[in-house]
Amino acid sequence: MKKIFSNPLAIAGFVIIASIMLLALFAPFIAPYNPDAIDVKAILLGPSNQHLMGTDGLGRDVFSRMLYGARISLLVGFVAVGIATLIGITLGAIAGFYRGWVDTVIMRLVDVMLSIPSFFLILAVIAFLTPSIWNIMIVIGLTSWMGVTRLVRAEFLSLRNREFVLAAQTLGAKDFRLIFTHLLPNSLTPIIVSSILGIGSAVLLESGLSFLGLGVQPPQASWGNILTDGKIYIQFAWWLSLFPGLAILITVLGYNLLGDGLRDAYNPRSNQN
């Protein structure tokens, strides 16, 4: 932990993510307006004291919608990556621990999944389901587990024949015990790093899908679907495009800084660079 807090980039990332989490958590107390309240007398107003980030095409307060949108971003990021990490750990552990034909099958599946452009894959699945926040979390999770799988497998392969593992095995530890008390805890750092970086990509993906109208559905606010309005009103209302985009940029930057900082703190090799 001490090492992480000596890395200024990691601190910056941590501060960004923590602030966004607080904003999202306390959204009902901070938001000056109801995010879904339509006000026909206040359509497309620019930023002012009454409306910090202006209003949208239905007169809704953009700042309030942004705060509630932060909840969506966090939720989608964590759940999607949670699903991907769970699948990745399971498949990677099986492949790296048992090797042989199971390993071959799993790694070929990874190759196949990687060869289908993931954005196409996600859109194709969504086309057959109805777009909703739960569906996109599941779909993003189901299409982004390949990196973690490779990572866990590589870690397991390199740890598998280390002395402490062999010792435990000699003492009669079962496979289950070996995996959960010896191999997995020792592979945890790279898994956490890749998960944090994965949350950043999931946030980007969700905003892209919502922007295209295939993710979070209005009236529920998400940064991506505020930007959809921004595109429609781009000639008259720059604030509708600027703020959600910046929010996405800063959030993803936060996860990336934190992930990179963690990796540097725990990887002596990358400290030299």
Add this chain to the structure above:
Amino acid sequence: MLKYIIKRFLWMIPMLIGISLISFLIMQLAPGDITTTEANFNPKASEESRQKLRTMYNLDKPVIVQYGLWLKRMATLDFGNSFASHQRPVFWQTKDKDGNITLGMIQEALPITLLINVLSLALIIMIALPLGVISALKQNQLADRAITIFVFIGFAIPGFWLALMLMYWTGVQHHWLPISGLQSMGSEHLSWFAQTIDFIKHLILPVFISAITGLAGISLFTRNGMLEVLHQDYITTARSKGLSENRVVYGHALRNALLPLITLLGLSIPGLIGGSVIAESIFAINGMGKLFYDAVLMRDFPVIMGILTIGALLTLIGNLLADVAYAWADPRVRRGVM
């Protein structure tokens, strides 16, 4: 070398079978069956015509037979006709009995997307390589820090948002660049030269937007690759032989640092193709991405499956080319040493 290429080529077969399985699985996700979707476009569709469709798409056969037929469709690249676009063929042109040719939808869209992707790959290499090399040579100095910040922002910036901002700035505010389509209205009356200029102007924003997401990754990769190579023994040897610094950096280090980049470029192809959905739908360009997006909105099932398959096929071909290029550049690979 030939043996390596053949081996690598045969490797595509199991991959294709895997892809066919995944895409078949996605098809099974459709609620009800696809004839419900088709019926949505044509409310007058009678039960009889739906039954006909079911037979046409083999939905009355057992799953395993359906899969076999899907495999056959993939192998012959015959994805049938579009539901939404007046029964146009999905992949390639067809001729009716009067000799009229109807162009395939993918046939029309693919060259545009390939052009944009090839140009943006070229742009990525042109910008990212020098950035990465400078960053490595000036490690921890001001230039390196500035480039690192650029890389971090490049990783985090939503491409579609940047596209919107650039559209606003260059198109709406200053009218420097056109912001939609690939030709201006009435440009067909212009001279050949003016038409080309018009076309290039339309390409600038979409190509830049497709390139931006790849830029950060490639420049970071080049930087790390260069740093690693610069610490190798043979670089010290080259220096101690008295070679000039330029010779050491560009003749020895860069060449070796570039090798893994070939693979990385190959691996970035699916991202570029997938990314075309956002760039093309924002800039209203009728390429594969927009075709796919429109098909998803209209649940145009044959088009979705056709593009999904062609996209995967393009990725496989891209990776194959990258591997062959790598083997050509690095003799250790083709001789099976590594």
